[in-house]
Amino acid sequence: MNLQLTNKVAIVLAASKGLGKAIAASLSAEGAKVIIGSRNTEELSKTAAQISKLTGNEVIAIPVDVANGDEMKDFIEQAAARFGRIDILLNNAGGPPFNKFEEFDDNAWQKAFELNLLSFARASRLVLPHMQKTGSGRIINIISGSVKAVLANSVLSTSMRMGVVGMAKLMADEFGPYNITVNNVAPGMILTDRLKHTLPQGIDPDLALKEKAKNIPLGRIGKPEELAALVTFLSSAQAAYISGTTIQVDGGASRSIF
Numbered sequence: 001m002n003l004q005l006t007n008k009v010a011i012v013l014a015a016s017k018g019l020g021k022a023i024a025a026s027l028s029a030e031g032a033k034v035i036i037g038s039r040n041t042e043e044l045s046k047t048a049a050q051i052s053k054l055t056g057n058e059v060i061a062i063p064v065d066v067a068n069g070d071e072m073k074d075f076i077e078q079a080a081a082r083f084g085r086i087d088i089l090l091n092n093a094g095g096p097p098f099n100k101f102e103e104f105d106d107n108a109w110q111k112a113f114e115l116n117l118l119s120f121a122r123a124s125r126l127v128l129p130h131m132q133k134t135g136s137g138r139i140i141n142i143i144s145g146s147v148k149a150v151l152a153n154s155v156l157s158t159s160m161r162m163g164v165v166g167m168a169k170l171m172a173d174e175f176g177p178y179n180i181t182v183n184n185v186a187p188g189m190i191l192t193d194r195l196k197h198t199l200p201q202g203i204d205p206d207l208a209l210k211e212k213a214k215n216i217p218l219g220r221i222g223k224p225e226e227l228a229a230l231v232t233f234l235s236s237a238q239a240a241y242i243s244g245t246t247i248q249v250d251g252g253a254s255r256s257i258f
């Protein structure tokens with residue numbers, strides 16, 4: 001299937017490693033010109049060079065903290081100036097901390113809001129005029145499977161991601177007439193540094209991962225490229241009629257019907 005992504009311009013946020021990096025690599029492999037952003041300049045440049053070497057396509061690194069409004073505005077201006085258009089926006093960020101509800105004060109809630117909800121709204125708002133100008137676009141948000149079945153200690157994540165679900169539904173309604181689709185991708189357990197950091201200390205990591213995978217029907221933790229494949233499809237011409245949805249990539253882990 002030719003996904004018709006050659007020369008499309010894609011912004012992939014929080015992309016120096018993990019899910020963002022895999023998504024950037026997958027879009028680049030399909031011919032897109034990719035602009036990646038995250039905070040650590042050195043890591044980001046290394047990732048851009050690595051992907052570009054693999055795919056033979058241009059990958060631009062622009063450092064940004066997605067939670068910082070001024071930096072985000074500069075980032076989108078630079079990205080738009082680089083190729084003259086923006087076709088795809090992948091909203092992503094680091095995850096908020098895990099803990100019990102009672103442990104989070106106002107400051108923790110505010111930080112989670114700025115990182116995991118406001119940053120998505122802001123980046124979308126900044127990119128939309130560019131998509132409206134060309135009469136098409138794809139906005140895809142990385143959220144979490146916890147919007148389908150709550151996970152212990154994930155109150156900050158779940159609360160902010162539910163906000164993204166509502167926002168994406170409204171945006172799909174408002175921007176459908178411009179041929180812009182808005183969707184969410186909800187990972188279950190995908191093997192990245194974030195997941196590795198949640199493993200219990202003092203236990204062999206492979207055993208700990210096997211233990212975690214016991215409740216997953218497919219019997220294993222997912223790979224970043226398996227989630228990236230869905231994002232790449234949602235970015236494509238073939239996904240033109242999919243909008244306002246939340247799709248899980250979790251090996252069947254969520255037993256919820258809705």
Ligand SMILES: NC(=O)c1ccc[n+]([C@@H]2O[C@H](COP(=O)([O-])OP(=O)(O)OC[C@H]3O[C@@H](n4cnc5c(N)ncnc54)[C@H](OP(=O)(O)O)[C@@H]3O)[C@@H](O)[C@H]2O)c1
Pocket residue numbers: 013014015016017018019020037038039040041043064065066067092093094095096115142143144145157186187188189190191192193194195
């Ligand atoms: N992996 C999973 O199983 C899973 C499951 C459910 C939900 N998720 C969610 O999916 C998202 C990505 O997770 P991941 O597993 O890919 O995490 P990861 O491996 O820890 O990678 C996080 C990436 O985000 C960047 N980042 C973090 N904070 C940022 C900020 N303020 N501004 C710009 N970039 C930032 C990091 O780079 P810098 O540090 O250089 O900025 C890094 O490139 C997270 O929100 C996570 O909660 C993941």
